Amino acid sequence: MKMELIRHTIRARETYEVKIESSLLWECALGIAAVTNTRLISHLEKPMEEWNDIKKKLSNELLKELEIVQKNNTWKALLQLLHQKEFDSLHMFVH
Structure with missing residues (x-):
């Protein structure tokens, strides 16, 4: 999909290509x-109470892992890795 932007300045048009x-x-x-970034949660559609309810349903093992993610902000690394390459499966990502 291509999107053409028209600006009301003397600059020329710019065209961007968007891949979804x-x-x-x-x-x-x-x-x-x-679920691990408290600053982000307040900007999402679900209120904090719903996120807390979701967390209550998680296993202790998963909660411990999420605590590590929250403490070290490793969710950023996950997103950066996914941005680097297209992975077809969880197996490919883990490998």
């Missing part, structure tokens, strides 16, 4: 980012 993709890996990484 979907991936369960991206969805998971963004979900991890949402």
Whole structure:
């Protein structure tokens, strides 16, 4: 999809190419980012109470892992890795 921008200045038009993709890996990484980044949570559609309810349903093991992610901001690394290469599966990403 191409999008043409028209500006009301003396500059020439600029054209951008936008590529839209979907991936369960991206969805998971963004979900991890949402649930572990308290500054981000306040800008999402769900209120904080719903996120807390979601966290209550998670296993202790998963909560410990999410605490590590929150403490070290490793969700950023997940997003950077996903941005570097297109992974077809979780196996490819882990490998």
